[in-house]
Amino acid sequence: MKIQKFILDRKKYIAILGAVLIAAAFIAKYAFRQEKVAEWALIIASVFGVLPIAIQAFQALRVKVVSIDLLVTIAVIGAFIIKNYEESAIVTFLFLFGAYLELRTLNKTRSAIKELTQMAPESALKQMEDGEFEEVEIDEVDVGDILLVKTGAKIPVDGVVLSGEGHINEASITGESLPVSKKKGSQVFAGTILENGTLQISADRVGEDTTFGKIIELVEEAQDSKSQTERFIDRFSKYYTPAVLLIALIVGLISRNVELAITILVLGCPGALVIGVPVSNVAGIGNGARHGVLLKGSEVISDFSKLDTMVFDKTGTLTIGNPKVGDKVYYTQDIDEALEYLASVEKESDHPLAKAIIEYLGDIKTHPVEKTDVMKGSGIVAQVNGHRVAVGNVSLMEKEKIALSEEALADIAELERKGNSLVLTAVDGELKLLMGVRDQIRHGVKEVLQSIKKLGVKNLVLLSGDNQGTVDIVAKELGLTEAHGNMLPEDKSNYIKELKSKGKIVAFVGDGVNDSPSLALAQIGIAMGSGTDVAIETSDVVLMNSDFTRLPHALGLTKVTANNMRQNIIIAVGVVLILFGSLFFPWMNMSIGMLAHEASILVVILNGMRLLRYKLRKNKIPKIIKEEK
Numbered sequence: 014m015k016i017q018k019f020i021l022d023r024k025k026y027i028a029i030l031g032a033v034l035i036a037a038a039f040i041a042k043y044a045f046r047q048e049k050v051a052e053w054a055l056i057i058a059s060v061f062g063v064l065p066i067a068i069q070a071f072q073a074l075r076v077k078v079v080s081i082d083l084l085v086t087i088a089v090i091g092a093f094i095i096k097n098y099e100e101s102a103i104v105t106f107l108f109l110f111g112a113y114l115e116l117r118t119l120n121k122t123r124s125a126i127k128e129l130t131q132m133a134p135e136s137a138l139k140q141m142e143d144g145e146f147e148e149v150e151i152d153e154v155d156v157g158d159i160l161l162v163k164t165g166a167k168i169p170v171d172g173v174v175l176s177g178e179g180h181i182n183e184a185s186i187t188g189e190s191l192p193v194s195k196k197k198g199s200q201v202f203a204g205t206i207l208e209n210g211t212l213q214i215s216a217d218r219v220g221e222d223t224t225f226g227k228i229i230e231l232v233e234e235a236q237d238s239k240s241q242t243e244r245f246i247d248r249f250s251k252y253y254t255p256a257v258l259l260i261a262l263i264v265g266l267i268s269r270n271v272e273l274a275i276t277i278l279v280l281g282c283p284g285a286l287v288i289g290v291p292v293s294n295v296a297g298i299g300n301g302a303r304h305g306v307l308l309k310g311s312e313v314i315s316d317f318s319k320l321d322t323m324v325f326d327k328t329g330t331l332t333i334g335n336p337k338v339g340d341k342v343y344y345t346q347d348i349d350e351a352l353e354y355l356a357s358v359e360k361e362s363d364h365p366l367a368k369a370i371i372e373y374l375g376d377i378k379t380h381p382v383e384k385t386d387v388m389k390g391s392g393i394v395a396q397v398n399g400h401r402v403a404v405g406n407v408s409l410m411e412k413e414k415i416a417l418s419e420e421a422l423a424d425i426a427e428l429e430r431k432g433n434s435l436v437l438t439a440v441d442g443e444l445k446l447l448m449g450v451r452d453q454i455r456h457g458v459k460e461v462l463q464s465i466k467k468l469g470v471k472n473l474v475l476l477s478g479d480n481q482g483t484v485d486i487v488a489k490e491l492g493l494t495e496a497h498g499n500m501l502p503e504d505k506s507n508y509i510k511e512l513k514s515k516g517k518i519v520a521f522v523g524d525g526v527n528d529s530p531s532l533a534l535a536q537i538g539i540a541m542g543s544g545t546d547v548a549i550e551t552s553d554v555v556l557m558n559s560d561f562t563r564l565p566h567a568l569g570l571t572k573v574t575a576n577n578m579r580q581n582i583i584i585a586v587g588v589v590l591i592l593f594g595s596l597f598f599p600w601m602n603m604s605i606g607m608l609a610h611e612a613s614i615l616v617v618i619l620n621g622m623r624l625l626r627y628k629l630r631k632n633k634i635p636k637i638i639k640e641e642k
Contacts, residue, residue: 017068024065028109034058035102055098062105063089079255081287084278085607087258091275092603103604104279111611115288115618133226134203137169138162140213154219162212167204171218174199179210250283257281272603273596279606280592285613289581292621297574300627306567307555316536317554317568318575319518323470324509324531326523327477327487328365330541330561332452336365338373340433340449342424351445353378354397355438358404361385362393366436369450388412390478390501392436403439406480408499415439421447429482455561459491464565464629468572472517476505476531506530524559539564569629577624581617588613 020027034054042051066082066089073080085108092101137154138146138161146161151169154160159175162168168181180192183205192208195201201214203223220226257278265274294311301308308314325331345351357379359367383396391412392405403413407425410417415437417425424447428435433449462473474495477484481498488496497508505521509531512519520537521528532538532552540552541559556563592609595601 017072020065020068024109025113027061027065028106028113031058031062031102031106031109035106038099038102052098055102056093058102059089059093059098059105062102062109063093066105066108078251079258081254081282081284084254084257084282087261088275088278088603091271091278095271097272097603100603104607107604107607107611111607111614114611115614134167134169138166152220154216156216156219158216160214160216162207162214164207164209164211167206168201168214170203170214170216171223172201172214172216174201175213175215177210177212179212180208182206182208250287253283254281257283276596276601276603276606277593279603279610280596280601281589282610283585283589284610285585285588285617286582288614289585289617289621290578292618293574293577293581293624296621296624297570297577297627300624301567301570303625304566304570304628305557305560305563306570307557308567308571309553309555313537313553314571314574316518317520317571320470320520320537320568322472322474322512322517322519323465324474324476324505324512324519324521324535325493326505326521326528326531327475327479327484328452329524329559330522331458331475331487331491332454336369336434336450336452338369338448339451340428340431342421342428342447343445344418344421344447345443345445348446351438351440353380354400354402354440355404355446357382357397358385358393358395358402358438361395362387365452366434366450370436370448390499390504400440401442404436406435406478406499407437410437410439410444413439413442415442415444417444426482429480430486432483432486434479434483454487454490457562461561461564462491462493465568468565468568470568474512476500476508502528502530506534509534520554522564539567566629570624570627573627574624577621581620584617584620585613 035058038051038054038058041047041054063086067086070080070082070086073082085104089101089105092098092104134151136148137151139149139154140159140161141147154170158170160169160172164179174195174197176197178194178196181195181201182192183202195210195212201212203218203226260281261274261277264277265271268274291311294314297314298308298311308317328336343351352374356371356374356377359370360379361382380398385393385395387393388405388409391409392403394401394403394405394409394413396402403409403415407417421444425435425437428447428449431449431451433451436446436448436450437444438446438448465473472495473491473493474497475484475488475491475493476497477487478500479498481496484496484498487493497504500508505528509519509521513534513536518537519535520539521531521535522539522541523532524541528540532540537554538552539554539556541556541561554567556567588609592601592606
């Protein structure tokens with residue numbers, strides 16, 4: 014085993030030795046007429062050259078795999094037996110040299126992962142018990158630690174700025190090179206770089222739990238995964254390679270032409286076919302990682318590229334997810350008590366509307382809450398200070414059989430017309446409060462949706478638990494195809510199932526726990542990077558830092574990647590067919606066949622590498638002003 018490893022580790026030097034010996038053989042033969050010297054040089058080149066190839070073939074046979082290396086080994090041994098030393102030497106050199114070039118170019122396609130890994134922070138300035146900051150290994154940082162980051166340093170964790178101001182390059186997370194301003198309360202991410210200023214931050218997530226750690230983990234998993242096309246090619250090559258061996262044997266037995274048989278072995282090598290699709294996938298996933306888009310595997314690329322319907326959640330996806338209370342209507346004289354009950358109940362919820370109301374009410378007296386009952390898609394019913402309090406939408410009021418007066422119905426219609434999400438509060442069966450909460454549409458969403466349409470997505474659908482009036486206003490403003498409000502999580506899932514049953518290729522874009530069933534059910538689940546862990550884990554695509562503008566790049570990238578795969582398959586199959594067809598010409602031999610074989614492998618690799626430079630055309634990229642939320 015040590016000898017085998019020694020030889021395999023030195024394939025590059027064996028290839029160089031082969032090149033020197035082949036050159037020396039030709040010089041001896043044609044310049045000095047030294048036939049014997051030339052012959053021995055070629056014999057030595059053949060013997061040394063076939064050693065690593067034969068070892069690889071043997072290792073593959075041990076796991077019951079008939080590899081390309083076996084075809085080449087048999088061909089070289091056959092050429093050696095019939096004393097065609099020139100062919101055997103040149104074939105071994107070309108095979109080894111081609112393998113070296115393939116390795117180098119393939120490593121470049123994985124450059125995105127290498128760059129990400131190198132960007133991972135290794136140490137941090139941690140505040141110790143005496144208040145001083147000391148440099149420690151990143152593994153010694155825990156959640157809640159206070160860290161100091163100076164100009165030029167990497168942010169070591171995901172956290173929140175406690176003090177200081179500065180500008181951070183977040184290209185490792187979002188793909189956006191423009192620095193983002195950070196101040197007290199701003200969120201920061203591990204792996205990003207503080208270009209100027211000094212910050213003290215509190216650690217929220219450390220190590221593999223950080224956004225940056227998840228990027229590396231998810232991209233590595235994605236690059237190791239295989240698409241349906243790759244699995245088919247693996248199965249195909251498993252039977253194809255032995256078939257070439259059998260054909261060569263039959264041709265040799267029938268024609269009694271050993272040289273023809275071993276030439277078939279070389280011409281039939283499926284190297285370009287085996288490597289063409291994986292290199293496209295790896296390069297596509299690498300490009301996505303550089304531009305703030307995580308594509309979780311090769312299968313995602315195939316499905317995403319065929320997309321015809323994209324379904325969106327509203328809050329936190331098309332809108333910022335930071336709603337504010339606008340309109341208010343009171344139906345009681347004791348307003349303070351009703352507001353106290355409202356605040357008490359809403360503190361039990363983490364819904365964006367609840368947060369908006371708590372923020373609006375501020376420092377207000379609250380009461381103990383008992384027997385909380387969360388009604389999915391409707392609101393909350395709870396016992397507060399001996400009273401039954403219902404806080405939610407119109408649907409909840411109907412379930413609770415709360416009488417809505419003509420005045421209240423008119424107010425509800427007016428607030429909906431203005432685009433408000435409604436929060437009604439009833440105490441002991443009587444309506445007390447009506448609040449309208451409005452969320453802002455994300456900057457540039459309309460332009461992004463127009464870009465998606467240009468890329469071939471015909472149907473843009475909005476599904477939301479919000480009231481139909483608000484949903485219609487958002488849909489009209491953004492130019493969506495359909496919009497459906499008052500949707501519970503199970504309603505959204507059923508709608509996705511219905512679309513799929515009609516033969517649609519569906520993507521769902523969301524960010525919350527309630528979106529997880531739909532994210533999992535759609536062919537492509539797309540999560541916003543600042544969404545919940547459940548949504549991110551369930552999804553197939555993640556837009557880091559919730560950068561909605563990356564969506565057209567993600568879609569365009571999958572389309573060109575899928576097209577690149579098809580190109581590589583055509584190139585690989587075409588070259589093999591041409592080589593087999595050339596057997597009818599007298600000039601075809603092992604050396605030319607091996608040269609064409611290695612050239613085809615390099616062509617498909619280089620074609621795949623073009624994806625690393627892919628950028629969506631400028632006329633399809635919405636011009637959006639970035640701003641810190």
